[in-house]
Amino acid sequence: MSLQPSAFGYQLDAKTSVATITLNRPERLNALTFEVYKELRDTFQSLATEPGVRAIVITGAGRAFCSGGDVEDIIGVLLGKPIKELHEFTILTCNLILAMRRCPRPIVAAVNGTAAGAGAVIAAACDIRVAAESAKIAFLFTKVGLSGADMGAAWLLPRIVGYGHATEMLLTGDFVDAKRAYEIGLYNRVVPQAQVLSEARAIAEQLARGPAAALGVTKQALEAEAALDFEAALAYEAEMQARLMQSPNFREAHEAFRAKRDPKFI
Numbered sequence: 001m002s003l004q005p006s007a008f009g010y011q012l013d014a015k016t017s018v019a020t021i022t023l024n025r026p027e028r029l030n031a032l033t034f035e036v037y038k039e040l041r042d043t044f045q046s047l048a049t050e051p052g053v054r055a056i057v058i059t060g061a062g063r064a065f066c067s068g069g070d071v072e073d074i075i076g077v078l079l080g081k082p083i084k085e086l087h088e089f090t091i092l093t094c095n096l097i098l099a100m101r102r103c104p105r106p107i108v109a110a111v112n113g114t115a116a117g118a119g120a121v122i123a124a125a126c127d128i129r130v131a132a133e134s135a136k137i138a139f140l141f142t143k144v145g146l147s148g149a150d151m152g153a154a155w156l157l158p159r160i161v162g163y164g165h166a167t168e169m170l171l172t173g174d175f176v177d178a179k180r181a182y183e184i185g186l187y188n189r190v191v192p193q194a195q196v197l198s199e200a201r202a203i204a205e206q207l208a209r210g211p212a213a214a215l216g217v218t219k220q221a222l223e224a225e226a227a228l229d230f231e232a233a234l235a236y237e238a239e240m241q242a243r244l245m246q247s248p249n250f251r252e253a254h255e256a257f258r259a260k261r262d263p264k265f266i
Contacts, residue, residue: 008036010043017054017208018201019047019105026062031070032118034077037092040122044099054208056103057200058126059110060119065135068117075144090150093118097152100125101223104216106207110200111135112193116175121151124160124186127219130200131178131187140173148173159226161186211249211265 008030009022021043023030032040047053060066069075078086100107100122109126115137123129123137131137139157141150148154148170157166161184169176181187191199207215217240225233244250249265256263 008039012050012053014052016201016205017052018204019050019053019056020201021056021058023058023060023066026060026064028070029064029067029114030060030062030119031067031073033070033073034089034092037096041092041096041099044096044103047105048099048103053105054210054212055204056105056107057110057197057204058107058122059197059200060112062113063134064113064119065109065111065115066119066122067114068119068140093151097121097125097156101152101219104212104219106204106215106219108200108204108207110197111137111187112196116140118151121153121156124153124156128200128203129187130189130191130196130203131181132193132196133178133190134193135178135181135187135190135196136175137178137181137186138173138175139169140175142171143173157186209265211244211247211253213247214244214249217244 008024010019011022012019021040023032023036025031025036044056047056074089078089081089106128107126109123109129109131111123111129111131113132113135115123115135117138117140120137120139139148139150139153141148141153153170154166157170160166161169165184165186176184176186178187178190182190189199221237221240225236228236249263252265253263
């Protein structure tokens with residue numbers, strides 16, 4: 001997997017099966033460039049099937065998680081572009097989020113600092129968010145004259161914090177501090193700055209020890225059932241659960257219980 005070390009770093013801990021992606025432009029608050037969007041999209045697509053990867057952590061270097069698209073390298077360049085090129089770019093940004101949501105591996109965000117614009121959506125696209133006490137967040141698209149519905153934010157955010165909170169955040173584009181973000185359910189945990197990455201990795205390691213196929217089905221169900229009525233959702237769950245009952249992990253859980261040991265899932 002070829003990545004740009006100047007843009008972000010990727011590291012796999014073979015012992016824990018946790019892959020860590022670190023956005024690495026601290027001098028620019030880890031702002032995204034066209035190239036980083038593409039590399040992140042490709043990385044999440046690859047991690048979906050990468051051997052040895054069972055969970056993923058994404059974080060930022062320095063004092064920010066991600067400040068969104070780079071003002072000069074992206075926003076300045078987009079001004080005056082024809083609609084076709086603008087649409088190609090917005091499709092690219094959406095495909096990054098799609099790759100994250102389609103990835104069957106659990107993704108944990110270690111929000112070490114400010115998350116704004118695209119950075120806020122990347123955090124929202126993760127399955128679990130651990131944030132520093134200093135980690136304010138804003139979906140600030142309306143602040144630059146764009147729709148708050150960007151990169152799937154209008155689909156993701158209401159499902160995390162509810163329609164009312166999502167509406168306020170997407171319309172105003174205002175920053176929300178970590179305490180408030182935790183209160184409305186946007187952050188799962190808020191911890192001191194020094195503990196963010198270790199806490200996120202601990203969660204990822206726990207998930208990496210879990211049954212990979214079952215976790216992937218759970219992620220898939222959370223999205224699929226949002227578009228189903230209750231009866232259809234029950235039918236969907238019944239079918240998927242029956243299939244998982246044929247998996248080695250189901251048998252391993254039973255054998256581990258009888259032997260009074262921890263299960264070793266695949």
